[in-house]
Amino acid sequence: MSANSTPPDVLLDTLRAFKQHGSQGAAARALGISRSTFQNRLHRAEADGIVLNNGEEIEFPDLPSSELPADQLIEQACARFEGHLTAREARRWMEIKVKTNKPIGVCFVGDPHIDNNGCNWPLLRRDIALLNSTPGMHAVNIGDLTDNWIGRLVRLYADQEMSKKQAWKLAKYFMRDAGINWLCHIMGNHDAWGDGPYLIKANAAPQVPVEDWQLLPFESVGYLKRAYVSPDHRGHGLQLKMIEARLNKARELGWHQVVAETTSHWSAHNLALAGFEMVEVEQTWGEAGSLYFSKMLT
Numbered sequence: 001m002s003a004n005s006t007p008p009d010v011l012l013d014t015l016r017a018f019k020q021h022g023s024q025g026a027a028a029r030a031l032g033i034s035r036s037t038f039q040n041r042l043h044r045a046e047a048d049g050i051v052l053n054n055g056e057e058i059e060f061p062d063l064p065s066s067e068l069p070a071d072q073l074i075e076q077a078c079a080r081f082e083g084h085l086t087a088r089e090a091r092r093w094m095e096i097k098v099k100t101n102k103p104i105g106v107c108f109v110g111d112p113h114i115d116n117n118g119c120n121w122p123l124l125r126r127d128i129a130l131l132n133s134t135p136g137m138h139a140v141n142i143g144d145l146t147d148n149w150i151g152r153l154v155r156l157y158a159d160q161e162m163s164k165k166q167a168w169k170l171a172k173y174f175m176r177d178a179g180i181n182w183l184c185h186i187m188g189n190h191d192a193w194g195d196g197p198y199l200i201k202a203n204a205a206p207q208v209p210v211e212d213w214q215l216l217p218f219e220s221v222g223y224l225k226r227a228y229v230s231p232d233h234r235g236h237g238l239q240l241k242m243i244e245a246r247l248n249k250a251r252e253l254g255w256h257q258v259v260a261e262t263t264s265h266w267s268a269h270n271l272a273l274a275g276f277e278m279v280e281v282e283q284t285w286g287e288a289g290s291l292y293f294s295k296m297l298t
Contacts, residue, residue, distance in 0.1 A: 011045040110142040115167030132179040143188020150194040172203040184209045224260035261286035
């Protein structure tokens with residue numbers, strides 16, 4: 001019990017007086033204390049578990065709490081936030097330097113889905129050998145290493161010949177044991193599902209960054225992902241507001257250009273209102289019939 005606590009015998013006297021006089025005011029006057037002091041002692045008795053029961057005085061043990069006090073929780077929260085903020089700021093833009101005066105090559109590897117029946121492993125094995133044996137060759141993984149099905153999509157594993165356990169065994173080989181000089185791993189949507197991020201980071205070489213699509217390897221160009229509005233809430237300009245909010249974030253990140261694609265004419269209209277211009281691209285990446293847009297931020 002702390003030194004500042006009211007002694008148990010004083011709290012018991014408070015309870016007896018309240019029981020005898022029937023009101024807080026009368027009991028406080030009988031004890032010669034103010035009503036507020038009397039109320040504080042009643043609350044203290046309740047907090048300490050001191051009660052009068054059928055004429056018997058019961059004093060419960062003063063058990064220590066297993067939880068940290070509020071001030072220590074606040075200190076932890078402050079330290080945790082500062083750590084998260086520092087880590088996030090360090091990842092806004094990374095410079096990955098290949099220190100050599102010889103020519104280098106960078107191969108971008110995307111969507112291998114190495115556990116899917118449709119993965120062309122003979123071709124992938126040839127490419128791994130090329131990456132492994134070519135001097136000065138490096139690689140950037142741009143996502144969707146495995147299928148990593150979750151939720152209702154887990155049923156799709158029934159149609160595959162490779163189990164999830166086998167998939168992650170191959171993932172470890174691909175990221176760490178195949179001899180590829182990785183510069184970074186950028187997670188795709190399949191990688192980000194469920195426990196995917198933890199498994200990717202656990203299997204990657206410790207020094208190789210593993211980040212989401214905010215990592216921009218060479219240019220300050222951002223991709224504006226689609227933002228859908230529920231049919232019940234359409235017609236209030238919500239999609240345009242979401243576009244503008246993300247453009248403001250892109251400016252904070254120091255991006256110079258943002259690109260987007262959509263198959264919706266309503267979304268195309270909102271992109272135009274936000275200052276995007278429709279463009280023609282040499283290499284398409286969206287669905288058939290997609291419209292492509294670009295906006296310069298600086």
